[in-house]
């Protein structure tokens with residue numbers, strides 16, 4: 001397999017295009033480049049001169065897309081940047097993307113790609129053995145093995161409970177701590193077997209290690225914290241639209257696809273809050289906060305994939321898409 005092949009199937013591509021409405025000359029940011037599927041669609045729809053800034057924290061993903069979409073990189077329509085989307089404003093400034101012009105749309109398709117999941121060496125999967133790594137960014141210092149072997153039993157239980165909503169968080173943490181006294185836990189299969197030991201795996205139910213693995217991945221990559229950090233930056237970047245009148249392109253839009261309730265809740269609450277003119281507690285008779293709506297919510301309920309898409313791409317089943325646009329003062 002050459003580098004340019006991706007195993008990742010983009011989730012809800014039609015819905016992403018429907019909400020971002022890419023058009024010629026538009027400027028778009030894909031904060032989670034992955035296999036480059038959404039980016040390729042944005043480039044196609046914004047031809048002949050629309051541009052995309054593609055960001056990923058994973059150097060392998062960037063190299064793969066760099067090969068796959070080399071012609072767009074060469075023509076200057078695709079700019080690739082290695083970095084974390086939690087540094088969005090800095091990355092936009094440093095790349096000079098759009099040269100201060102309005103950005104029409106920003107996409108985040110959260111979590112990890114099939115290219116990462118299906119490569120045992122990356123350590124995300126409990127179904128195949130590999131090093132206990134789970135870093136989306138291979139240059140980051142902390143691995144899942146560091147957490148599993150390094151933090152206290154209480155901290156481990158908290159991670160499983162908070163990020164995995166794992167009801168067996170305490171017994172799992174206890175078992176891990178007992179096992180690591182005999183030697184470090186370094187492999188995914190070793191950890192998955194420890195977690196699953198003694199728990200019946202019912203047909204049709206998720207694997208007993210699913211929640212604990214999700215929790216470790218979220219903790220290693222500080223996923224929730226980074227999502228909270230990027231959301232206001234997305235609005236700041238899109239508000240450049242207002243300053244430069246958007247060049248007649250309409251209000252800038254954001255689309256975010258989440259894959260579990262913890263992420264989706266953060267996105268939902270952020271959009272709801274930023275779409276309100278007043279965020280005072282309801283008991284106050286008059287507004288004292290002075291908050292002004294910065295967003296208009298485009299999806300009161302999250303958009304979810306249809307049955308056909310789920311049949312074609314089972315990994316899409318938990319996806320929830322939310323979209324909003326910059327509120328233009330009337």
Ligand SMILES: C[S@@+](CC[C@H](N)C(=O)[O-])C[C@H]1O[C@@H](n2cnc3c(N)ncnc32)[C@H](O)[C@@H]1O
Nearest residue numbers: 010032034035036037038056057058084085109
């Ligand atoms: C679900 S995949 C995106 C797939 C992509 N939309 C496509 O169509 O191929 C998520 C990607 O986002 C990257 N990622 C996750 N969190 C990130 C973050 N905080 N900053 C930058 N990239 C991140 C992952 O490395 C992964 O490549």
